[in-house]
Amino acid sequence: MRLDYPIMTGRLLLRPFQTSDLDDFYAYRSRPDVFRYLYGESVSREECAELLDELVKDNELTSEGQRLALAVHLPEAGRVIGSAVLKWRSESDRQGEIGYSLNPEFHGHGYATEAARKMLELGFEGLGLHRIVAECDPRNVPSWRLMERLGMRREAHFRELEIFKGEWGDLFVYALLEEEYERAQA
Ligand SMILES: CC(C)(COP(=O)(O)OP(=O)(O)OC[C@H]1O[C@@H](n2cnc3c(N)ncnc32)[C@H](O)[C@@H]1OP(=O)(O)O)[C@@H](O)C(=O)NCCC(=O)NCCS
Structure with missing residues (x-):
């Protein structure tokens, strides 16, 4: 898949992370509330810098198993959000x-929905995918509400499938098929 950066959405620019994004990245990657329902923990600035060095390399999708991780930049705020x-x-x-x-600081404006919608477009139209999933802890209500805004269907609710942060954790799996995506576009 060929990607021309920055990728524009209505209000956002999506582009590869840069090492100069450290302040903005640290601003949310260091927050425990952001990691409440994610694997991993909030980390120090030094650890953020190391993670950012890895993210910077995740700027293309050329083979399966890879991940494309893009910075969501809000021009209006002049920063990565x-x-x-x-x-x-x-x-x-x-x-x-x-x-x-x-x-x-930037929740509640539809920015994540806008960015995620573009990732679906890249997946279906750029990469020719047949099915795209998203997963979250059922307690992460903003996350599955976002998936539903994108038109994704709840396919599974796995109960107590793992120990997550010291207690049994559940998992929602949402999915969207290529044909469902195309129908929604039409
Ligand atoms: C998941 C996460 C990105 C959702 O954030 P969010 O702010 O709810 O999502 P959006 O940016 O799409 O904003 C949607 C909200 O803005 C509102 N909104 C305002 N303007 C909007 C617009 N133009 N378009 C869409 N929604 C808009 C929506 O109504 C919604 O609010 P509501 O849920 O109260 O109805 C956020 O909670 C997060 O980063 N969590 C920590 C990390 C995490 O858990 N990630 C998910 C891993 S599975």
């Missing part, structure tokens, strides 16, 4: 997965 991810799960089965995180 979060990230949007597209993982290429399987080439033969044309499967993908999206993910997203926003700095809480």
Whole structure:
């Protein structure tokens, strides 16, 4: 898939992370509330810098197993407000997965929905995927509400499938098929 950066949406620019994004990245990656329902923990500035060095490399999708992690830049604020991810799960089965995180200062404006919608477009139209999933902890209500805004269907509610942060954790799996995406576009 060929990507021309920055990728424009109505209000946002999506582009690869840069090491100079550290302040903006640290502003949300260091917050425990952002990581309440995510794997991993909030981290120090030094650890953020190391994570950012990895994210900077996630700027293309050329083979299955890779993840495209884009910085969500809000020109109006002049800063990066979060990230949007597209993982290429399987080439033969044309499967993908999206993910997203926003700095809480910028919640409630539809920015994550806008960025995630573009990741679906990249997955279906750019990569030719057949099915894209998104997963979250059922307690992460803003996350599954976002998936539903995108037209994704709840396909599964796995109960107590793992120990998550010291207690049994459930998982919602949402999905969207290529034909459902196309129908919604028409
Ligand atoms: C998941 C997450 C990105 C959702 O954030 P969010 O602000 O609810 O999502 P959006 O940016 O799409 O904004 C949607 C909200 O803005 C409102 N909104 C305002 N203007 C809007 C617009 N133009 N378009 C869409 N929604 C709009 C919506 O009504 C919605 O609010 P509501 O849920 O109270 O109805 C955020 O909670 C987050 O980053 N959490 C931490 C990381 C995380 O858990 N990520 C998910 C991993 S599975």
